[in-house]
Amino acid sequence: MASPQPQQINVADLDIQQLADVRRQLEEELNHLTNSFAQLKQAQAKFKSCIENVAEVKPQNKGNTILVPLTNSLYVPGRLTDPEHVIVDVGTGYYVKKSRAQAIKYYEAKVDYIRTNLDSLQETISKKQDNMNYLVNVMQAKLQAQSQIAKT
Amino acid sequence: MSLEARLQTASAEYQKLQSDLAHSVDARTRLDTQLSENEMVKKEFAQLTPSNTVYKLVGPVLVHQDQAEAKTNVETRLEFIRGEIKRVDGQIKETEAKSDKKKDELVEIQAALQQAQSQTSG
Numbered sequence: 166m167a168s169p170q171p172q173q174i175n176v177a178d179l180d181i182q183q184l185a186d187v188r189r190q191l192e193e194e195l196n197h198l199t200n201s202f203a204q205l206k207q208a209q210a211k212f213k214s215c216i217e218n219v220a221e222v223k224p225q226n227k228g229n230t231i232l233v234p235l236t237n238s239l240y241v242p243g244r245l246t247d248p249e250h251v252i253v254d255v256g257t258g259y260y261v262k263k264s265r266a267q268a269i270k271y272y273e274a275k276v277d278y279i280r281t282n283l284d285s286l287q288e289t290i291s292k293k294q295d296n297m298n299y300l301v302n303v304m305q306a307k308l309q310a311q312s313q314i315a316k317t
Numbered sequence: 318m319s320l321e322a323r324l325q326t327a328s329a330e331y332q333k334l335q336s337d338l339a340h341s342v343d344a345r346t347r348l349d350t351q352l353s354e355n356e357m358v359k360k361e362f363a364q365l366t367p368s369n370t371v372y373k374l375v376g377p378v379l380v381h382q383d384q385a386e387a388k389t390n391v392e393t394r395l396e397f398i399r400g401e402i403k404r405v406d407g408q409i410k411e412t413e414a415k416s417d418k419k420k421d422e423l424v425e426i427q428a429a430l431q432q433a434q435s436q437t438s439g
Contacts, residue, residue, distance in 0.1 A: 256361075257355055258373055259362075261365065
């Protein structure tokens with residue numbers, strides 16, 4: 166993180182212009198973090214649906230006809246001949262043939278791994294939000310003080 | 318050479334150094350992603366049983382590959398990436414040092430320029 170503790174100097178010492186700058190910077194960071202959070206959530210959902218799909222490739226479905234997509238709109242009929250094995254993309258262009266149980270374990274580990282990442286990200290986000298709230302409070306107090314000075 | 322010309326060349330050089338630095342940092346982040354991806358694959362390969370066949374994606378087809386071969390492949394890739402990271406890190410340090418020096422030079426020229434101006438006006 167660029168500045169996990171952006172307030173080395175007391176925020177109350179900054180003038181309103183500087184506060185607005187800090188706020189903009191915090192907003193940018195928050196945006197970036199929430200975007201990453203959404204992306205991770207998506208990846209997790211993808212792995213979860215993989216688990217469900219692998220569960221569908223069960224021995225009872227052996228020999229059943231399925232439609233294999235060649236393109237988005239073109240399908241050819243196929244038959245499930247090997248319900249015991251699936252081929253899993255493990256990254257960097259490598260694919261591994263696994264038994265169903267192994268594949269499910271692999272995807273569960275992935276989902277879990279993403280969950281730990283999500284948890285730590287959530288923590289960072291709420292910390293940033295706290296910073297932001299504090300900053301906004303200080304800004305409002307400053308603005309109020311300023312308008313009071315203007316009145317007198 | 319006049320001070321203004323020196324200031325101009327120095328600031329141009331400084332800008333170039335800054336963009337070099339940004340390039341290197343970019344490359345460094347990319348390498349980091351590659352490293353973690355390859356490490357994940359290595360971890361996965363470590364858990365394989367002999368019954369797990371490994372395929373490599375070559376263009377649009379999956380080609381069967383020996384487990385041992387795939388493992389050494391990933392290992393060499395990891396080594397290569399680590400080497401690259403070291404190289405880029407060195408580059409970043411070097412560029413940072415250079416740009417710091419340029420910055421000092423710029424400040425010096427600017428100070429001299431200001432002095433010259435106050436002398437002519439005063």
